[in-house]
């Protein structure tokens with residue numbers, strides 16, 4: 001699971017060349033107005049794409065409190081403290097430095113960084129990378145430093161509190177660094193680890209003036225931590241960093257309240273060099289002047305006996321309790337404030353909690369990961385992919401907020417109201433959760449994509465998935481009649497139509513939840529997949545959680561969106577038709593008439609409507625959907641089945657017979673809910689297996705020698721479908737979902753082979769660790785770094801667990817009354 005760093009060929013961001021060709025006047029005009037006249041950031045900025053840097057490692061922080069990503073070389077380099085807003089900058093002062101002393105003399109002092117920066121030149125930089133090793137298994141990482149010529153080995157364990165089914169510590173904005181020191185010498189060594197940090201995140205605000213630092217200690221239940229608080233006093237979203245270490249017998253913690261990270265840093269270096277400790281003066285630093293930056297350091301020291309071993313425990317916490325999104329209309333409180341308060345003074349308590357609870361976190365993480373890591377039948381790449389792809393749940397611009405204390409149901413539901421009886425209790429207890437479609441596609445909870453990623457949430461933090469679904473349900477029943485022009489077709493239509501699922505819950509640079517549908521490429525009221533994906537998730541969630549209150553609340557919403565969807569069955573043959581534009585998640589790939597993707601999702605959703613109606617004892621609705629299902633199944637087979645697989649669509653166009661890798665998406669969800677056999681069989685087993693085998697032969701093995709996953713669309717002749725900019729892309733999250741479907745259908749080897757191509761391409765060949773993109777092409781092109789969809793890998797795990805246990809369905813169709 002060690003990350004390798006072959007930097008490979010230069011890649012280009014997939015959308016740029018194509019986009020500048022076509023778009024793209026409409027997009028360009030919109031972009032100019034948005035960024036130059038309104039002076040606001042574009043929700044997708046095709047003209048200023050984030051440059052690819054193959055540097056990232058495991059991020060720090062729990063869920064929804066902001067994240068700080070460290071690179072695999074140890075640098076602090078990707079920042080998301082303002083919710084959903086990314087800033088990519090390596091802050092050079094943010095370092096760990098080691099000092100070794102023998103018999104009262106410093107024998108070695110080294111910044112543990114391979115950099116040779118132009119600032120802090122009084123420090124000893126340029127650690128030789130050959131002596132360091134990086135491993136990541138999210139939410140943990142390990143860095144091993146064999147100090148050259150010293151016979152001392154340092155291992156830093158970096159741990160963030162990301163713990164399945166934990167809704168308290170998982171929300172904390174902290175990370176710990178546990179330094180194990182092994183002394184291979186025949187004499188005692190005094191070892192110090194200094195942690196230095198700039199007051200800020202490397203933006204121009206670091207120089208805006210008024211920032212200041214102060215030392216602190218915090219003691220509770222006989223445990224004491226000490227360090228420095230760095231108060232970052234910006235007008236919007238001010239915060240406090242705390243760097244700290246745990247004091248215990250034999251460990252001395254010292255600090256330096258302030259130093260200039262833009263200078264030579266000589267005074268810091270000498271201070272440490274002298275005695276392996278920092279000066280530890282009392283008192284606050286002066287607030288910075290405009291243009292000035294400041295930094296601080298904490299140092300933990302201990303004596304390590306000859307051939308002995310000791311541990312030094314350090315932490316980073318950040319406290320930004322109250323946040324404004326870009327519009328600054330409303331003040332929101334982060335989830336962790338319910339445990340640590342919202343006064344902006346929680347950093348010492350957070351540090352203390354982290355340093356006194358990390359062992360418990362490690363135990364819990366270990367207990368969760370161990371059965372998978374120790375399963376010798378699973379390949380190593382899969383173990384790495386499964387856990388490391390989870391980074392996006394925290395580092396997807398994620399926010400986890402409290403509801404305002406005085407919030408009532410009406411505030412949440414908007415003018416439409418919806419009778420969601422459990423809405424308020426769920427949101428009050430578990431808060432509000434959102435994550436971005438991608439770090440470059442700045443929309444919260446993009447729903448057509450979340451459909452894929454949602455497996456991670458429902459399996460690991462089911463209450464967050466339930467909470468997210470309530471938010472979507474509220475958005476369904478509300479509308480926003482404001483007209484606007486859509487970029488793809490140029491037509492004008494309302495922002496949000498009633499009784500349809502929104503594309504997304506809004507842009508964090510605006511006011512999410514308040515204003516949904518930041519996406520203005522298409523009017524998604526006419527998309528065919530969104531409503532169906534809601535129904536499929538509702539039943540899947542119920543099946544996995546047995547939460548019948550949730551099912552009951554969602555039932556009217558499912559009926560409403562299915563009623564909207566029924567309008568797309570224009571010829572009343574039981575099957576919806578696509579509209580001749582890219583009216584689904586493949587938003588640049590036109591579909592016309594009946595289609596394997598949307599038609600398959602439709603039949604699966606109709607099947608789940610029958611099942612939910614049965615569970616809820618709603619005979620009338622059950623009958624209605626059973627009739628539709630009977631007709632629709634026949635139509636689907638007649639219009640799309642070609643003897644080997646389901647055609648892309650029924651339009652009879654040149655590419656109608658393309659083989660779509662995602663043609664079994666409906667079956668994927670049915671299988672995950674055990675609704676794929678007996679009376680519930682929607683797609684004939686033999687057809688599903690034949691389609692999957694064809695995809696494996698053509699889209700996987702017939703593409704890039706079987707080494708890059710499955711291309712979205714393949715012509716039966718064996719060449720990729722180039723009819724759209726997305727048909728010849730590979731979508732990593734779709735590939736993991738396809739692999740899960742294969743596993744569900746017993747094509748286990750094929751499933752692993754398929755998924756392995758994506759993992760190896762992204763994490764090994766392209767060097768895109770911790771920034772898995774939405775898409776890549778066979779050669780040199782990728783699109784949308786750090787994307788939501790690949791979290792679908794958790795559906796592979798669900799499929800595997802099912803196979804292993806062959807458990808009967810957890811939720812039997814016991815009757816759940818419609819009204820309590």
Ligand SMILES: C[C@H](CCC(=O)O)[C@H]1CC[C@H]2[C@@H]3CC[C@@H]4C[C@H](O[C@@H]5O[C@H](CO)[C@@H](O)[C@H](O)[C@H]5O)CC[C@]4(C)[C@H]3CC[C@]12C
Pocket residue numbers: 015019022023024025026027044046437441446448449487488489519521584585586587588725774
């Ligand atoms: C505006 C252009 C058309 C103008 C015209 O017709 O006159 C568009 C033509 C191609 C578009 C780009 C296609 C790729 C990206 C798609 C992305 O949408 C999000 O991505 C997911 C698919 O990867 C989708 O599932 C999700 O729901 C979407 O939020 C938006 C950016 C694109 C680069 C897109 C931009 C507009 C076009 C250039």
